[in-house]
Amino acid sequence: MKRFFGAFFVIGLIVAGSVAFQACDSSSSTAPTGSILDEITGYQGWTMLDAVVGPDPFLAAAHGVNNGFVRVVYASQGPDANGTYPEGTIIVKELRDADGNVVGPLTIMLKRGSDFNPAGNGWEWAMTNDTRDSIELHGDNQAMALCANCHTQANAAGNGSDWVFKHPKEYTVDDMAAFLDFANWEKVAENFGPDPFLGQAHGVKDSLHRIVWMNYRLKAFDGKYPTGMIIV
């Protein structure tokens, strides 16, 4: 699974990298450097806005979105009544595998002060390397055009505010198609015979198997299953 993820992300990085380096050459403004890793220290203790798995209308297939990783978003503080995040806000997005381990780069938004990135409401965009021990790319809307071009969709009414997508996400299922291929999902349990939690009343018979399928084989995360999971 890791390999699968890697391939997708490399494509993403190549695109992001080329955009960023071009822009850096042409003297775009750069934010405070070096300390972004320090600034996000302890981010897992911040408010968790979301834990989501599965496709998203705003995420292209190429960004590792369809590979079963949980996308977890943390924020150091929330927006004001107008949906604008105060200066100093930091938002971190991580990916977790089925065992709950963080995998791949972190993507980060930091609300800078003064005149940093006015076109992007003061946000600095940043991304770590794959092992999350250095900052690979960071900068304003111009330097990080890939991030900004996609996140601008969050500014449309209903999608989010201040370049940040709406959280928590809602997962809606429009038709049976979401379930029809369940027999191709992960079989997580197959039981036979009596069960201490099932009385006689639920059709439990010695002759019937009870099979549980999950669209993504994930453990409960922070006491909850991620949004987007289906269990049949």
Ligand code: HEC
């Ligand atoms: C193709 C669209 C797309 C691109 C490109 C993209 N993002 Fe995102 N990003 C999203 C979506 C959609 C979410 C909402 C959470 C989710 O479902 O993954 C998100 C979430 C985030 C979050 C959590 C806050 C929020 O808006 O929900 C951060 C931080 C973030 N992205 C940073 C970045 C950075 C930094 C880059 C560039 C290196 C980047 N993103 C590139 C679509 C994108």
